[in-house]
Structure formats: structure tokens, C-alpha cells
Amino acid sequence: MSAGPRQPAGASDWVRRARAVMPGGVSSPVRAFGPVGLPPLFAARGEGARIFDDAGRGYLDYVLSWGPLILGHAAPPVVEAVTRAARDGMSFGACHAGEVELAERLAAWVPGVEMVRFVNSGTEATMSAVRLARAATGRDLILKFEGCYHGHADGFLVVAGSGVATLSLPDSPGVPAATSALTLTAPYNDLEAVDAVLAEHGPRLAAVIVEPVAGNAGLIPPRKGFLQGLRDACDRAGALLIFDEVMTGFRVARGGAQERYGATPDLTTLGKVVGAGLPVAAYAGPRDLMRRVAPEGPVYQAGTLSGNPLGMAAGLAQLEELERTDPFAALERRASTLVEGILSAARARGIPACGAAVGSMWGVFFTEGPVFDFDGARRADAELFARYYRACFERGVFFAPSAFEAGFLSTAHTDADIENTVAVAGEAMDAALAGAN
Ligand code: KE4
Numbered sequence: 001m002s003a004g005p006r007q008p009a010g011a012s013d014w015v016r017r018a019r020a021v022m023p024g025g026v027s028s029p030v031r032a033f034g035p036v037g038l039p040p041l042f043a044a045r046g047e048g049a050r051i052f053d054d055a056g057r058g059y060l061d062y063v064l065s066w067g068p069l070i071l072g073h074a075a076p077p078v079v080e081a082v083t084r085a086a087r088d089g090m091s092f093g094a095c096h097a098g099e100v101e102l103a104e105r106l107a108a109w110v111p112g113v114e115m116v117r118f119v120n121s122g123t124e125a126t127m128s129a130v131r132l133a134r135a136a137t138g139r140d141l142i143l144k145f146e147g148c149y150h151g152h153a154d155g156f157l158v159v160a161g162s163g164v165a166t167l168s169l170p171d172s173p174g175v176p177a178a179t180s181a182l183t184l185t186a187p188y189n190d191l192e193a194v195d196a197v198l199a200e201h202g203p204r205l206a207a208v209i210v211e212p213v214a215g216n217a218g219l220i221p222p223r224k225g226f227l228q229g230l231r232d233a234c235d236r237a238g239a240l241l242i243f244d245e246v247m248t249g250f251r252v253a254r255g256g257a258q259e260r261y262g263a264t265p266d267l268t269t270l271g272k273v274v275g276a277g278l279p280v281a282a283y284a285g286p287r288d289l290m291r292r293v294a295p296e297g298p299v300y301q302a303g304t305l306s307g308n309p310l311g312m313a314a315g316l317a318q319l320e321e322l323e324r325t326d327p328f329a330a331l332e333r334r335a336s337t338l339v340e341g342i343l344s345a346a347r348a349r350g351i352p353a354c355g356a357a358v359g360s361m362w363g364v365f366f367t368e369g370p371v372f373d374f375d376g377a378r379r380a381d382a383e384l385f386a387r388y389y390r391a392c393f394e395r396g397v398f399f400a401p402s403a404f405e406a407g408f409l410s411t412a413h414t415d416a417d418i419e420n421t422v423a424v425a426g427e428a429m430d431a432a433l434a435g436a437n
Contacts, residue, residue: 012042012054012055014042014054015039015040015042018040018042025040026040028163029163029166029167030066030162030163030166030400030401030402030405031401032401033401034166034167035166035167035382035386035401035402035403036385036386036389036390036393036401036402037386037390038389038390038393038401041053041059041398042054044056045073045074046061046069046072046073046074047072047073047074048072048073048074048410048412049061049072049073049410049412049413049414049417050073051063051073051398057396058396059393059396059397059398060396060397060398060413060417060420060421061073061398061410062397062398062399062400062407062408062409062421063398063399063400063407063408064408064409064410065272065277066272066400066405066408067215067246067247067251067272067273067361067406067408068271068272068273068275068276068277069276069277069408069410070250070251070273070318070322070331070360070408070410070411071276071318071321071322071410071411071412072410072411072412072413073412075276075317075318075321075412077317077318077320077321078276078277078314078317078318078321080317081313081314081316081317082278082310082313082314082317084313085098085309085310085312085313086310088309089309090308090309090310091305091308091309091310092309093304095307096307096309096312098307098309098312098313098316099118099307099309099312101312101316102116102118102274102312102315102316102319103115103116103118103282105316105319106270106274106282106284107284109250109254109255109319110245110249110255110256110258110259110268110270110284111255111258111259111264112243112258112264112265112266112267112268112284112285112286113268113284113285114284114285114286114287114290115284115285115286115287115290115291116282116283116284116290117282117283117284117290117293117301117306118280118281118282118303118306118307118311118312119281119282119283119301119303119306120279120280120281120303120305120306120308121151121271121279121281122150122151122244122246122269122271122272122281123150123151123152123153123156124151124281124303125151125246125269125270125271125281125282125283126150126151126153126156126209126242126244126246126269126283127151127153127155127156128283128293128301129207129209129242129267129268129269129283129285130142130153130155130206130207130209130242131299131301132267132283132285132289132290132292132293132299132301133206133207133239133240133242133266133267134206134207135292135298135299136206136240136289136292137205137206137207137238137239137240139203139204139205139206139239140182140204140206141182141183141184141201141204141205141206142155142182142183142184142205142206142207142208142209143183143184143185143186143194143197143201143205143207143208143209143239144156144158144159144160144183144184144185144208144209144210145185145186145187145188145210145211145214145373145374146159146185146186146187146188146217146373146374146375147159147160147161147165147188147214147216147217147220147373147374147377147404148160148161148188148209148210148211148214148216148217148244149161149162149163149164149165149211149216150209150211150244150246150269151246152172154174154175154176154179154180155175155179155180155182155183156183157171157172157175157180158171158180158183158185159171159185159374160216161214161216161217161374161404162216162402162404162405163402165216165217165374165378165402165404166402166403166404166405184197184201184205187373187374187375188210188214188217188220188372188373188374189220189222189223189226189372189373190373191225191226191229191230191233194208194229194230194233195233198233198236198237198239202236202237202238202239203237203238205237205239206239206240207234207239207240207241207242207266207267208230208233208234208239208240208241208242209242209244210227210230210241210242210243210244211244211247211248212227212243212244212245212248212252212256212257212258212261212263212265213247213248213252213257213358213361215247215248215361215363215405215406216247216404216405216406217373217374217377217404218363218364218365218371218377218380218403218404218405218406219355219356219357219358219361219362219363219406219407220363220371220372220373220374220376220377221356221358222257222261223372227257227261227263228261228262228263230263231263231264231265234266240265240266240267240289241263241265241266241267242265242266242267242268242269243256243257243258243265243267243268243269244269245257245258245268245269245270246269246270246271246272246281247271247272247361247406248358248359248361249268249270249271249272249273249274250273250274250319250322251273251359251360251361251408252358252359252360252361253328253359254322254323254326254328256268256270260358260359265285266285266286266289267283267284267285267289268283268284268285269281269282269283269284270282270283270284273315273318273319274315274318274319275311275314275315276314276315276317276318277314278308278310278311278314278315279305279308279311280308280311280312280314280315325411327411328359328360330411331359331360331409331410331411332357332358332359332360334360334409334413334415334418335357335358335359335360335361335362335407335409336357336362337415337418338357338362338407338409338418338421338422339355339356339357339362339363339364341418341419341421341422341425342355342364342422342425343355343364344422345422345425345426345429346364346366346429348426349426349429349430349433351366351384351429351433352366352367352368352369352381353365353366353367353369354367354368354369354370354371355369360408360409360410361406361407361408362406362407362408362409363405363406363407364407365377365379365380365403366380366381366384366385366388366403367379367380367381377403377404380403382403384432385403387431387432387435388425388428388429388431388432389401389428391427391428391429391431391432392424392425392428395424395427395428396424397421397424397425397428
């Protein structure tokens with residue numbers, strides 16, 4: 001079952017060296033492991049469903065680079081494609097076939113997409129989509145939802161989820177009040193609140209941006225009718241609807257949440273899976289909107305490494321493998337089995353818990369639930385989560401080191417891995433309840 005007690009990961013000298021030259025010793029705050037009271041994992045390599053630290057210890061990986069690795073670590077089709085591409089050059093700064101082929105694939109798979117612009121991160125994708133929406137409508141305000149995270153562009157750091165929530169940051173210093181004033185917020189899943197915002201600000205609203213399945217406050221699925229309600233509200237107000245599918249794209253269905261739930265946005269942002277672990281993201285939509293983007297239109301956006309040939313090769317190889325194997329139903333079944341197993345272990349121990357799986361995204365909250373919004377997520381027992389987290393990690397299971405993140409699954413995770421993980425979760429709950437760690 002468990003691999004027995006382990007030294008806390010990152011106990012190596014790397015933590016000290018990293019903290020001497022990088023803020024918090026990390027390249028992104030959520031990797032710091034602060035909220036769970038452990039030194040950060042220093043990864044050395046990944047293989048299938050497992051990640052290995054600098055001391056060679058292996059962990060079943062449910063973070064999967066925060067979503068991109070739907071085929072698991074070092075998936076052979078992806079590695080071969082990137083290796084082949086690298087032999088032809090790292091970057092051209094010129095057009096190349098790979099970006100066209102990947103854009104064609106996205107247009108074929110994602111209902112609301114006819115035209116694509118590649119960028120290098122989800123943040124670039126969402127900030128560019130908002131700029132385009134503001135240009136197309138001539139309006140300035142945007143509406144986002146509490147607990148949703150759309151990257152770290154100034155206007156999004158308002159009641160954001162993910163690392164902002166994990167670190168309990170009051171949004172972020174450095175963002176001008178004049179910028180934050182352009183971002184309105186409402187509770188997730190609350191159409192009445194949306195209607196109230198639109199009643200007051202509708203004529204000035206450029207866009208509503210939403211995670212169609214919220215994955216940055218833990219996992220919060222949309223309530224029935226919520227997404228179509230947003231579609232209808234935007235139509236009434238003359239605002240654009242942006243689905244931020246950076247996380248949900250190719251995870252909750254092949255065509256993302258817009259395929260699964262049948263509500264079509266005006267603009268879509270994609271990332272993570274679309275680059276298979278390389279820095280690839282995109283914003284996309286119908287031709288009449290996307291043609292406003294330079295050089296065809298006046299909306300400026302650019303990027304030295306956008307459409308990078310290695311990223312395109314990685315994304316294409318991953319999506320081609322998803323097309324060949326069609327693993328979506330099997331992934332959802334496994335994710336559901338995992339959540340049900342963890343919830344059953346909690347119930348058997350009298351621990352209040354709720355959770356869900358949507359496609360290959362999943363989440364568990366240590367609170368009675370159900371959780372429909374960020375306030376509900378914040379009611380979860382953070383202390384118990386931290387003790388449970390440490391006990392899972394010591395037993396070789398690597399979950400996202402925050403209660404405000406979703407979990408993921410890859411095609412490399414087996415039924416035996418799920419059974420092992422559920423058993424470890426039960427042991428970890430016992431340890432957490434005993435206050436043993
Ligand atoms: P990036 O700029 O980190 O590539 O993407 C931003 C982003 C946009 N939209 C959604 C729905 C996202 O989930 C993200 C990034 N997700 C976080 C994890 N919750 C990335 C992990 C990190 O910040 O290191």
C-alpha cells in the first residue's frame with residue numbers, strides 16, 4: 001500500500017539555493033507548498049502517472065503540471081514529436097505548418113471556434129480575449145466570478161482563486177484602483193447576482209468571463225442552467241461571453257465545457273492540454289470577431305514565441321493521441337471512482353466532505369457541502385486538509401498543495417493507482433484525525 005514514511009520532499013539543498021535566488025524559491029506561488037506546511041517538491045523527472053523528486057522518490061501525480069499532462073508524464077507520442085521538431089530548430093519567428101495544423105484541429109473540435117491566435121500562457125490568452133471584447137463592444141467593464149482565476153493580468157486579480165486564494169492575498173498590491181474598478185464580480189453560480197450587475201452596469205459591460213467549470217477554488221461544477229443563463233444575459237446586455245477553458249478544454253469533454261453543456265461563448269481561451277506541457281495557449285472564436293486582431297484588424301497583440309514549433313508539435317501529438325484513443329469516458333469513470341472512494345473514506349470516519357468529478361477534473365472539499373461558490377469552498381476545513389495532505393504526500397500521493405485547486409487524472413493512471421490512492425486517503429485521514437502529522 002503505502003511506501004512508508006518519507007523525508008519531507010525538498011529537504012534537499014535545492015530549497016535553500018532556490019530561496020536565495022528566486023522569490024519564495026519558486027517560479028509560481030502555488031508550487032511553494034506553504035499552505036500545507038511542507039517544503040516544495042523538487043521534481044527530477046516524470047513517468048506516466050508518477051513524478052519523482054530529486055531524491056528519486058516517486059509519487060502518484062494528480063497535479064500533472066496543473067492540468068496539461070492528460071497523457072501523463074513523458075508520453076511517448078509527445079516526446080517523439082517534440083524531439084523531432086527540435087532537430088529542425090527551436091523557433092522560427094516565421095509562419096510554419098504546425099501552427100496551422102493545430103489551429104485547424106481546435107476549430108474542428110471546439111464548437112465556438114473558427115479562428116485561433118496562439119499565445120504563450122493562459123494569462124496572455126485571457127487578457128487578449130478581454131482586449132478584443134472591449135474593442136468589439138466599445139465598452140470597458142468586465143464581470144468575473146469570485147474564486148475564478150484567469151491568470152495574473154491586473155484586471156483579473158480581483159477576488160481571484162488559485163494562488164491568490166491559497167495565499168489569502170487581498171487581491172494584489174500593484175494593481176491600480178482604476179484598473180480594479182473596471183472588474184465587477186459576482187458569486188459563481190448566481191444568476192440573480194449577474195442580473196443585478198447587468199441592471200446597473202449592462203450598457204458599459206464588454207464581457208462576462210467565466211470558468212465554465214470552476215477549477216481554481218477547488219472544483220465547482222456549474223449549476224444546471226448557469227452557463228446558458230450567462231449566454232442569455234450577455235445577449236440581453238450586448239456583452240460578449242468568454243469561456244475561460246484553459247483548464248476545462250479537452251478535459252471535461254473533447255470540445256470542452258461548451259460541448260459538454262451546450263452553451264456557446266463568443267470567445268474561448270485555451271491552454272494547458274493544448275500544449276502538452278509546453279508554453280502554449282490560445283484565444284479563439286468566430287471569424288467576425290477574431291478578424292479584428294492585428295494584422296487583419298486593429299486590435300494589437302503579439303508574441304515572440306507565439307506558435308512555437310515545439311509547442312505546436314507537442315499539442316498536435318497530444319490531441320492526435322486523444323483523437324486516436326478517445327479516453328474521455330474512461331477518464332471520467334476513473335475520476336468519479338476516485339472521488340467516491342475518498343468521500344466514502346471520509347464518511348466512514350465521520351469527516352464532513354463533498355466532491356465531484358467532471359471529465360478528468362475532480363475535487364473534494366472537507367465540508368458538508370454541496371459547494372456552489374467560493375464562499376462554500378472557503379468553509380472547508382483548511383487545517384484538516386493540511387494534515388491530510390501531508391499524510392498523503394508522505395505515503396506517495398501528490399495532490400495539489402492547496403484546497404483551492406482542482407485535481408486531474410491522466411490516461412496513465414490505472415484502476416490499481418486509483419485503488420491505491422483511495423487506500424492512502426483513508427490512512428491519511430486516520431493520521432490527520434489523530435493529529436499525527
Ligand atoms: P497561466 O498564465 O498560468 O498559463 O494560465 C492562467 C490560467 C487561466 N485560466 C485558468 C482557468 C487557469 O486555471 C489558469 C492557471 N491555472 C493555475 C492553476 N490553478 C496555474 C498554476 C500556477 O499558477 O502555477
